Amino acid sequence: MAEVLVYVDHVDGAVRKPTLELLTLARRIGEPVAVALGGGAADTAATLAEHGATRVLTHDASEYGEYLVVPKVDALQAAVTAVSPAAVLVPSSAEGKEIAARLALRIGSGVITDAVDLEAGETGPVATQSVFAASFTTTSRVSKGTPVITVKPNSAAVEAAPAAGAVEALNVTFSEKARGTKVTGRTVREATGRPELTEAAIVVSGGRGVNGAENFAIIEALADSLGAAVGASRAAVDAGWYPHTNQVGQTGKSVSPQLYIANGISGAIQHRAGMQTSKTIVAVNKDAEAPIFDLVDYGVVGDLFEVVPQLTEEINTRKG
Amino acid sequence: MSLKILVTVKYVPDATGDRHFADDLTVDRDDMDGLLSELDEYAVEQALQIAENYDGDAEVTVLTVGPEDAKDALRKALSMGADKAIHVEDDDLHGTDAIGTSLVLAKAVEKAGFDLVISGMASTDGTMGVVPALLAERLGVPQVTLLSEVSVEDGVVKGRRDGDTASEQLEASLPAVVSVTDQSGEARYPSFKGIMAAKKKPVESWDLSDLEIEADQVGMAGAWTTVEAAAQRPARSAGTIVKDEGEGGKQLAEFLASQKFI
Incomplete structure (x- = not known):
């Protein structure tokens, strides 16, 4: 059976969830071979083996x-040479897309980014993408070389599929261009204790209607009652009420959770582009004409400062 | 010392319009209003600021690959203050993918000569965000991408890249390829004077033969990816909408419980 390379996104050996989703998709095409780089790389093996990696380079x-x-491109290229895979899968982070594109160009292969689903096809893997602010769905395939495909978080379920996960050392010789752009400083973002926005099962977002940085406490309280991540619309981020790293939309993160709760967000195209593929959508907005209500499974026309705290309290009561 | 900055821009269909696909599954541009991709305005802005703050002669050239109408995008950038423009236009370019686009841009950038290439973080239509990285790979120069802050001094470009888990300070020697995000700073509006001046600024037109690119290296035939189908996403079925009469939060909780979220 053909082997499929999966690029592992990990922090000091802790594998991030989108990589485990890639293993689920990789098993549809062949036998997953994981590539883990940097500090703690070998520590990823146990988790990767549990989810189907036959080898961990x-x-x-x-x-x-x-x-x-x-x-990282140099290393992944070395892995492609060593394994001759049927495809290369990379998580669709900003860095993941850059790595995938440069790798594809080097090995003379086509690249597809931001796939939301992947199936085996007669002439190679077929990728589904969501385009034009999620108003269209396309299917594409790579027609030249070894398909290099990046996949968005929440595109597949994480599945247990125990495999050998044998750790093997990958031989990497860095190219002369490897040291071109130096990282002279790194500030690790403070952990909020909440799930990562793109990986979360539930996302609670606030927009213009939240009307001030201090009022985001209401949004955070609702998020915490549900174990959710916090998002923000561009209007709220541009106003300086919430960090850009939490922005949902065309120029921020694109999320596809089981449940998306939009509070005080009108639902402009920029925002819809980042959340329209959510499974269940709920909105609270005082403007009954807001376009967000065209998308919702359940909407409340009302003042979020009344509705959201009541909702949070009700959830906490039911849980308690 | 002089500094030659090239800004790559894209002419895209208006995202607020009803975008769709043509019969050959390329983006339909015929029935659409087009404009300079909003995310490229940030690249033009940063190029102008770097040129203004540069100690020496600095020149900003804006470069696009696209159909005849793409000149509108160049005019907008010129009216913001860019010095001149290059338009790569050729019928054989129709259907070119990201890898092919990076080839055309790389050849054009090399022909024009450059110290610094600045791009937006992604186009607002394709939204792949990989062309700057591909361009750096082709040109063999450092990639300093997705910057929220950028500066150039003494032949070195520095910037801040805000990633998912950390914020990084980056630095590379020129020549280099940079891309900037929408957090890099509000783009200026063209002044009336700028709009008038733009009409007299030079726009060079190049085709594939000027860049020594064969027709089969680009276009749909030269693409390394194939779109097999495109379908409009079905409209979401109409949901339940209630007006808050004092119990809105509780009603919402009841809905979430019914869907097993609580």
């Missing part, structure tokens, strides 16, 4: 942390 070098993107 690892390599650690200081270059992965000290220089941008290119060392």
Whole structure:
């Protein structure tokens, strides 16, 4: 059976959830072979094996942390040469897309980004994408070389599928371009204790109607009652009420959770582009004409400062 | 010392319009109003600021690959203050994918000569966000991408890249390829004077033969990916909408419980 390379996104050996989703998709096409790079790479093996990785190729070098993107491209290219895979799957983060594109160009292959589903096809994997602010769904395939495909978070379920997960050292020789862009400083974002926005099962977002940074406490309280991530519309971020890293929409994150709760968000195209594929959508907005209500499964026309705290209290009561 | 900045921009269908696909599954541009991709305005802005703050001669050239109408995008950038423009236009380019686009841009950038290439973070139609990385790979120069802050001094470009888990300070020697996000700073509006001046600024037109690119390297035939089908997403079925009469939060909780979210 053909092997499929899966690029592992991990933090010091802790595998992030989108990588486990990639293993589910990789098993539809062939036998997953994981590639883990940098500090803690070998520590990823146990988790990857539980989810279907037959082999885990690892390599650690200081270059992965000290220089941008290119060392990782060099390593993934070495893995492609060593394995001759049927496809290469990479998580659709900003960095993941850059790594995938450069790899594809180097190995003379086509690249597809932001797939939301992947199936085996007669002439290679078929990727589903959601385009034009999620108003269209397309299916595409790579027609030249080894398909390189990046997949968005929440595109597949994480499944247990125990496999050998044998750790093997990957041989990597860095190219002369690997040290081109130096990372001279890194500030790790403070953990909020909430799930990662793109990976969360539930996202609670606030927009213009939240009307001030201090009022986001109401949104956070609702999020915490549900174990949800917090999102914000562009209007709220541009006003400085919430960090850009939490922005949902065309120029922020694109999310596809089981439940999306939009509070005080009108639902402009920029925002819809980032949340329209959510399974269940709920909105609270005082404007009955807001376009967000065209998308909802359940909507409340009302003042979010009344509705949201009542909702939070009710959830906490039911839980308690 | 002089500094030559090239800004790559894209002419895209208006995102607030009703975008759709043509019969050959390329983006339908015929029935659409087009404009300079909003995310590229940030690239033009940062290029102008770098040029204004540069200690020496700096020149900003804006470059696009696209159909005849794409000149509108160039005019907008010129009216913001760019010095000149290059338009790569050729019928054989129809249907070119990201890998092919990066080839055309790389050849054009090399022909024009550059110290710094600045791009937006992604186009607002394709939204792949990979062309700057591909361009850096092709040109063999450092990639300094997705910057929220950027500056150039003494032949070195520095910037801040805000990632998912960390914010990184980056630095590379010129020549380099940079991309900037919408957090890099509000783009200026063209002044009346700028709009008038733009009409007299030079726009060069190049085709594939000027760039020594064969027709089969680009277009749909030269694409390394194939779109097999495109379908409009079915409209979401109409949901329940209630007016808050004092019990709105509780009603919403009841709905969430019925869907097993609580």
